Amino acid sequence: MxxxxxxxxxxxxxxxxxxxxxxxxxxxxxxxxxxxxxxxxxxxxxxxxxxxxxxxxxxxxxxxxxxxxxxxxxxxxxxxxxxxxxxxxxxxxxxxxxxxxxxxxxxxxxxxxxxxxxxxxxxxxxxxxxxxxxxxxxxxxxxxxxxxxxAAPAAPALPVVPVPRRPAAEVTVADRAPEQIAVELGGVTRFVAIADIAYVEAQGDYARLHTDEGSHLVRIPLSTLEERWAARGFVRIHRRHLVALSRIDELRLDAGTTSVRVGSAELQVSRRHARELRDLLMRQATG
Known part of the structure; x- marks a missing residue:
């Protein structure tokens, strides 16, 4: 051991x-x-x-x-x-x-x-x-x-293949099944419904997808998901967070700062995105 x-x-x-x-x-x-x-x-x-x-x-x-x-x-x-x-x-x-x-x-x-x-x-x-x-x-x-x-070719030592493996697989699956995204953990690939994702958190070149059941790490930048999922109701509220508009439970204004509650998570809204977010929520509330 x-x-x-x-x-x-x-x-x-x-x-x-x-x-x-x-x-x-x-x-x-x-x-x-x-x-x-x-x-x-x-x-x-x-x-x-x-x-x-x-x-x-x-x-x-x-x-x-x-x-x-x-x-x-x-x-x-x-x-x-x-x-x-x-x-x-x-x-x-x-x-x-x-x-x-x-x-x-x-x-x-x-x-x-x-x-x-x-x-x-x-x-x-x-x-x-x-x-x-x-x-x-x-x-x-x-x-x-x-x-x-x-390290000889017969063994998986110094490979030629793996560098783009996960990003390429995720893009391909996303193209085939746009309602889901592939996530990999411990060698097991799962398919997470985009509708189940409440918000996304940037972690360098990676993004962490938060659902009601837990979180999943994917090797896709937040900016890419923002562009890809804009039509699905995901909005940027901060340089670190992308949120499903329909999953926002509360909008809070406190001493000039804005935050939203998404389930049990409270996320900061940057000044740059605060007005746009308020307008979107207002339009959603009024139909």
Whole structure:
């Protein structure tokens, strides 16, 4: 069983990576760090307490491009310790693979992360640490001989395919079935009815769709959804929020600020959008 630390300064990607890691039965614990400073603090504490200590870390799943120190910088720092944790790089960039393996990385996983590809990285880490619970190579597509051997075309190591995979799939499905949007979680694709979405929250290049049952992350910018769903009654109320007009329960004016209540959520309305929103709600109320 592995104790892992995932490091990524993009919160939606970190949350998704942690979800996938925690779903793997070979993972005992999975914690996250959103920047290099926090990651180094946790790793230093783990090294001080020793591999069997309460704060021990067996494997670090490490993004490369981060503000401040990069993932490669962190790996170089760890290389100076006698018993550092293993490193698995998780990145959107193929060009650092040689440097990564020069730093003795266990694996190099490209984003968007596929569950079966991540499972193979976990298998390699288990094998290198001699831990029980390894998945059979046939089940994960693994191959013996270390990371370079498994990066051959027969294995899903350094792929050509995955870079645009999720956005392309979502656009295609949206074109075929305009009443729904495809969302992916843990390798399972679900179809969410657009009519069930109350509001959308921007998270970088991603958007989080909020329904009555929960939320779903899609790799589509909020500006794209604003343009695509304008005819469906979705309006921009803030640089971070897109709301279904029909799902607004209350409009609140308080000391010059405007907000709306959508179910249990209260969302701020920017001054830029406040007047337009009031006019739209008034027209809706009067038919």
């Amino acid at each position: 592995l104790r892992v630390l995932a490091v990524d300064d993009e919160k939606p990607l970190l949350e998704e990576l942690l979800y996938l890691l925690r779903s793997d039965p070979r993972i005992l614990s999975a914690e996250g760090a959103s920047d290099a400073t926090e990651a180094l603090r946790r790793i230093t504490r783990a090294l001080e307490t020793g591999p069997d200590g309460a704060d021990g870390i067996d494997v670090v799943f490490l993004d490369i491009h981060m503000a401040g120190l990069t993932g490669l910088d962190i790996a170089r720092l760890l290389a100076g310790f006698a018993r550092p944790p293993l490193i698995v790089f998780v990145t959107a960039h193929e060009g650092f693979a040689v440097q990564a393996f020069d730093l003795k990385a266990v694996d190099y996983v490209l984003k968007p992360v596929r569950p079966e590809r991540l499972a193979e990285a976990v298998r390699r880490a288990c094998a290198q640490l001699g831990r029980a619970g390894e998945a059979p190579a046939a089940a994960t597509g693994g191959a013996p001989g270390g990371p370079f051997a498994a």
